[in-house]
Amino acid sequence: MTISTGRAALIAAAAITALSAASTLLAHGNVTPQAVDTSALPDLAGGNETWLTENPYANAAPEVKAKAAQIGESAYGQNCARCHGLEAISGGIAPDLRYLELGPSGDEWFVERFQHGSSHDGKVYMPPFGEVLGQKAGWAIRTWLETQHTDE
Ligand code: HEC
Incomplete structure (x- = not known):
């Protein structure tokens, strides 16, 4: 694995983490x-x-x-x-x-x-x-x- 694909994987992982944090909040329909x-x-x-x-x-x-x-x-x-x-x-x-x-x-x-x-x-x-x-x-x-x- 080259350095650049390693970085890309890291960035993708960070994006997924951010996304799931956001959707947990948005899906939080508790009134x-x-x-x-x-x-x-x-x-x-x-x-x-x-x-x-x-x-x-x-x-x-x-x-x-x-x-x-x-x-x-x-x-x-x-x-x-x-x-x-x-x-x-x-x-x-x-x-x-x-x-x-x-x-x-x-x-x-x-x-x-x-x-x-x-x-x-x-x-x-x-x-x-x-x-x-x-x-x-x-x-x-x-x-x-x-x-x-x-x-x-
Ligand atoms: C269930 C959805 C909902 C939640 C939860 C909610 N609001 Fe609102 N809020 C609205 C809506 C819709 C309006 C517009 C109401 C209208 O114009 O009659 C509004 C209007 C406002 C306004 C006036 C804004 C303007 O430009 O006239 C303020 C200030 C406000 N909300 C603050 C808050 C705060 C602070 C909270 C959390 C403690 C909160 N709201 C939670 C839906 C919500």
């Missing part, structure tokens, strides 16, 4: 929200009762913000990716969340949807997540989503 461990994040003033309309982690200390983004990325993968796409790149089923406005105006719309989901004409387009995941998880996801933002 039960997956609990998010937010204990590493500071508690919010209003607890889970009073929902904020602006991301409390946006201007937090860098290490808190980084932790929020890290927790948010994983929470997104478990709860949102099956509709909104891996890495927030939508495959067309649901809006592409990379285009959400940055800052307070985007926060308000984000948290409205996160809390209540979206239903019309008796059909649930997006389930509500507010009560099951809690607002710390919501803002952690929002913090990560802002790192994926694009205008293009």
Whole structure:
């Protein structure tokens, strides 16, 4: 075996691994929200009762913000990716969340949807997540989503 076929085999193996990881996620049709461990994040003033309309982690200390983004990325993968796409790149089923406005105006719309989901004409387009995941998880996801933002 030459060096180049060895490399090709390696690349093919890596591609297969990546592909099966993606299809496992996409095939994951479980609609039960997956609990998010937010204990590493500071508690919010209003607890889970009073929902904020602006991301409390946006201007937090860098290490808190980084932790929020890290927790948010994983929470997104478990709860949102099956509709909104891996890495927030939508495959067309649901809006592409990379285009959400940055800052307070985007926060308000984000948290409205996160809390209540979206239903019309008796059909649930997006389930509500507010009560099951809690607002710390919501803002952690929002913090990560802002790192994926694009205008293009
Ligand atoms: C079952 C599929 C599904 C899941 C799971 C889901 N969403 Fe959605 N989401 C949708 C659909 C469909 C819409 C568009 C609803 C509409 O326009 O009425 C939407 C809309 C949104 C919007 C508004 C986007 C815009 O541009 O108006 C946000 C923000 C959002 N979702 C966040 C999330 C987050 C965060 C999660 C995970 C915690 C999540 N969604 C999980 C289907 C889903």
